[in-house]
Amino acid sequence: MQIRPLIFLTAFALLCGLHPAATAQASAHHSAPAPADKTTIHNVFWQPNELHQGSPIFLTVELERPATRVTGNFVNKPIVFFADLKDKKTWHALAGVDLEAQPGQYGLDVTATLVGGHLAHSSQQVTIAAGDFKTGDITVPDNYVNPTDAEQKQIADDGVLKKRAYGHSALLPLWSGDFVKSVNGPSTPSFGESRILNEEKTSLHTGTDFPVPEGSPVVASNSGTVALVRDLFYEGNTVIIDHGLGLFTVYLHMSRIDVREGDKLDKGAKLGLSGASGRVTGPHLHLGVRSNGLWVDPVQVLALTLPKTIASPADAPRAKHTSKR
Helix, strand or coil, X not given: CCCCHHHXXXXXXXXXXXXXXXXXXXXXXXXXXXXXXXXXXXXXXXXXXXXXXXXXXXXXXXXXXXXXXXXXXXXXXXXXXXXXXXXXXXXXXXXXXXXXXXXXEEEEEEEEEECCCCEEXXXXXXXXXXXXXXXXXXXXXXXXXXXXXXXXXHHHHHHHHXXXXXXXXXXXXXXXXXXXXXXXXXXCCCCCCEEEECCCEEEECCCEEECCCCCCEEECCCCEEEEEEEEECCCEEEEEEECCCCEEEEEEXXXXXXXXXXXXXXXXXXXXXEXXXXXXXXXXXXXXXXXXXXXXCHHXXXXXXXXXXXXXXXXXXXXXXXXXX
């Protein structure tokens, strides 16, 4: 007859003067799984240091060991990180705070999948302050406040085109290094401004205006792939550039466009000329920055100090990118 191991150990313990409970405890101890990996995320930091409604946020995660994947969540938005050029112990992400997010404390959660499969976590609270946004009255042609039936159809069709453009983004960052100004001119404090059109309709301004003369050269703020080239009702002649991982720059009211959809552009490549097309009060360039469905402050994006990335527009694949906005 076969003797079960625990019965055998109990019998052996009685012969040796040991208490059976102690033997069972020792047996359980030896059969316990190995302790979990205690490697931690060494550091998580970001710029700009102070975040407001509509701020971009460039995150850097420093690990004790190399990772195969790093993800995060901030203000209820998922974040996908990419590895630094130097090693896989440093990861970056360019994300943002919603222009309409409520000021307060938000959790920033980061999870790293380390080489070997172990997970490392980091969680901390980040303060989002209220933005200092202005209010202004502007007068535009009446059809831009009360469009006709035909114009309303064009507006709806334009919405489909924009949703399609924002719905696909490269799987790797196409930008590299700092973003640059798209025109040779100063910006206005217009991001986040609430505008009352013809004293009857309020519109939220989701970009920054650069008042430059009509016909001024407009260049790509960073490298990427042209996702949309169209004459839209409100926006006028429009170029949207995909910079990968859900990041887009948007160029509105142009008088001439010199690129086509699908073109892969280097930073500083000429897009066309500034103008006054669409709903405007005068010639200027409207620059918008959209990150994972959120509009962020272009001036703050231009102020970020950013690393070079490994991807180039020529070799990064395009895939469906989920966006709820």
